[in-house]
Amino acid sequence: MRTVCLGWHWLPYRYARTAEDVNGARVAAFPPWLAELGRAAVADAYGDAGAGAGYTPDAALVNFYDGAARMGMHQDREERSDAPVVSLSLGDTCVFRFGNTEDRGRPYTDVELASGDLFVFGGPSRYAFHGVTKVLEGSAGPASGMRAGRLNLTLRDTGLGGGSESGERSGA
Template sequence: MAALIPRPRMQLAPGAVHVPGWLGVEQQRELVVACRGWATGPVPIRHTRLPRGGVMSVQTVCIGWHWQPYRYTRTAGDVNGSRVAPFPDWLAELGRRALVAAYEDPAAGDGYAPDTALVNFYDGRATMGMHQDKDERSGAPVVSLSIGDTCVFRFGNTENRNRPYTDVELASGDLFVFGGPSRFAYHGVPKVFPGTGDPATGLASGRLNLTMRVTGLPG
């Protein structure tokens, strides 16, 4: 019965807000369908290879702009050379509504025009080390949506990967926004809890995380 107890909205730091259960099950199902479509192409989902030879444990597919360490391009030269799928208007509108909900301000989404999203898929063993989202030329907020298995999300400071940081559990349907003074905070996912997601979302196992960003790039 503990899962039925509402989890409160929480501000972890100035500009960093967790809104539990923001997406309903039907919205989650729709996003799962969309993510599956993007995962099959035109640039398919893959494990990103890092410049020093390491391979990320999460699988990633991009829309709008293609991210590879540590830049954005329209085409995926590190995958198959194709242009990534376009960023849909309906997703940008969802991003604007997310900002209104997170910041509890009807004007929070005004002018917010995300033009790229990274979709990361975590199986039961995948993790994400502490990092900054700093390859964008814009300081607009990052909107993060979670579907599937619950994870530990570690949200830190803007100076380094070390403490102070706060661990919070992100469950299916949760929204997390970080902008303003927290826009370039280090963050990561040290653990996923397999089997904690709801199959009604259309995701039988694993965790999907979709993060919308504004690249600030022309064209």
């Protein structure tokens, strides 16, 4: 799996505007249109326009999965904000494992996420363990515009605001 970040570089256990492992380059800006997409997703998922209006994502992780890529069960805990995570899938379908908030084991549910699927997890499920167990190669079809693989965009509100150059979640 390969990752590109927008708004903030995600580094294990923290976010930063610049990062040594990406040649010290400043992270690309988080586009306003992507924030609007996130707000619309949260409003639709919660059935509440106010919840959408209050969602202020400022980071996106854009992950590319080839047919062999996987992602182990993990929690998204580096953010200072408890705002929902919005996940958009493009390209090949994957098997997304959505678990519980206590550990990596059962109970969990395997869901196939196809190109164009949008998944929002917030509230009590915000810190659920989750991962990708399989990519179904060649499942996207020509309408996706991708020849192979899967792109996943996860939008997050880091809670770091615009001025900080780096941040860590306390207690992480």
